[in-house]
Amino acid sequence: MYVTLSMITKSRSLIFLAVIVTAYFFYSKYSSFELPILDRKDFDPDLIDSEDFNSKKEHKIPDFEFLDQEGRVFTNKDLDGKIYIADFFFTSCAGICPIMTKNMFKIQQEFINDPFVKIVSHTVHPEKDSVAVLNEYAKLNNIDSKKWHLLTGDKQELYDIARKGYFAVSKVEENIQDAFIHTENFILVDNNQRIRGVYNGTMPYEMTRLVEDIYYLKKSITN
Numbered sequence: 001m002y003v004t005l006s007m008i009t010k011s012r013s014l015i016f017l018a019v020i021v022t023a024y025f026f027y028s029k030y031s032s033f034e035l036p037i038l039d040r041k042d043f044d045p046d047l048i049d050s051e052d053f054n055s056k057k058e059h060k061i062p063d064f065e066f067l068d069q070e071g072r073v074f075t076n077k078d079l080d081g082k083i084y085i086a087d088f089f090f091t092s093c094a095g096i097c098p099i100m101t102k103n104m105f106k107i108q109q110e111f112i113n114d115p116f117v118k119i120v121s122h123t124v125h126p127e128k129d130s131v132a133v134l135n136e137y138a139k140l141n142n143i144d145s146k147k148w149h150l151l152t153g154d155k156q157e158l159y160d161i162a163r164k165g166y167f168a169v170s171k172v173e174e175n176i177q178d179a180f181i182h183t184e185n186f187i188l189v190d191n192n193q194r195i196r197g198v199y200n201g202t203m204p205y206e207m208t209r210l211v212e213d214i215y216y217l218k219k220s221i222t223n
Contacts, residue, residue, distance in 0.1 A: 035217055038195040040167070047167040060193040061165045066122070066153035069134035070145050074120075076193065078149075083217055084118040085210070086187045087201055088162055088169075090125035091137045096184050100201040101141055104186070108148050110211055117214060119148040122161065124182055126152045166195070188213060191221055 039059045040048050061076060068074045085107060089097045104119060111117040123129035129137075134150040137143075143150065152158075162168045168183045188197035188210060197213050199206040 035196050035213055035220070037190075038198070043167045044170075046170045047163070049164065059195070061189060061195075062161070064157065064161050064165070066151040066157070067131055068145070068149040068151055069131060069138045069143070071131045071135075074149050074151060079118060079120070079189075079193070081116075081191050082118045083116060083191055083214060083221075084120055084189050085214075086120045086122070086166055086189060087185065088122050088124050088183055090123050090182075091129050091133055092125070093182075096202050100184060100186075103201055103204070103207050104148070105141060105143070106207055107186075107210065107214075108144060111214070112144065112147060116218060117147075120151055121148065122151045122158055124158065124162075126155050126158060186210060188217070190217055 036042070037058075063076050065073060065075045085104070087100060087104065089100060091097075104121065108119060123134065129150075129152050131152060134152055138145060138148075138150055159169070162183070166185075166187045168185055168187065184201050186199045186201040186206075187195055188199070190196050196217060197210065199210045201207075
């Protein structure tokens with residue numbers, strides 16, 4: 001069988017057409033992608049206080065004030081205009097916390113030179129996790145204190161921000177001293193203090209999704 005010039009030209013045309021069609025469908029899929037703004041209705045009702053569940057007001061992370069690993073007062077005002085990732089941990093955790101810290105470190109390194117992206121990790125065991133303990137933990141895990149803030153403070157306030165701010169924990173006993181907050185979730189928050197995504201902090205593929213969503217969010221905000 002002889003291969004003619006016209007056959008080669010036709011074959012190239014078909015390949016070119018296939019590339020164009022593939023590119024079109026790829027662009028159509030991702031150009032229409034939108035990162036949702038998550039509200040109360042998007043979460044398990046067990047994570048929402050009954051008096052807040054039917055609220056019509058757009059949910060935003062409420063005001064807070066804690067201390068970071070450098071002993072600095074850190075508030076929601078320090079995150080104005082920033083994209084950030086929040087989670088909950090404790091330094092003596094031998095279960096999922098080390099995995100979460102390693103995965104969050106990857107997020108830190110991905111955006112290490114980007115002042116627009118921050119990380120906040122709230123201790124769930126403030127009785128032990130003092131500023132000094134958090135500072136030592138930060139050093140052991142190569143945490144950049146300008147990028148990633150480890151927060152401690154009043155246990156009730158930490159519980160309130162976990163439940164009423166990030167919808168990260170189910171209701172526990174009335175006696176907060178006996179309560180123990182723990183969740184593997186990483187929560188993505190935009191520059192307007194709105195929740196834009198929730199990710200399993202122990203899963204590598206979820207970290208890939210989180211990084212992609214941060215870049216998408218950055219692009220949608222700056223455009």
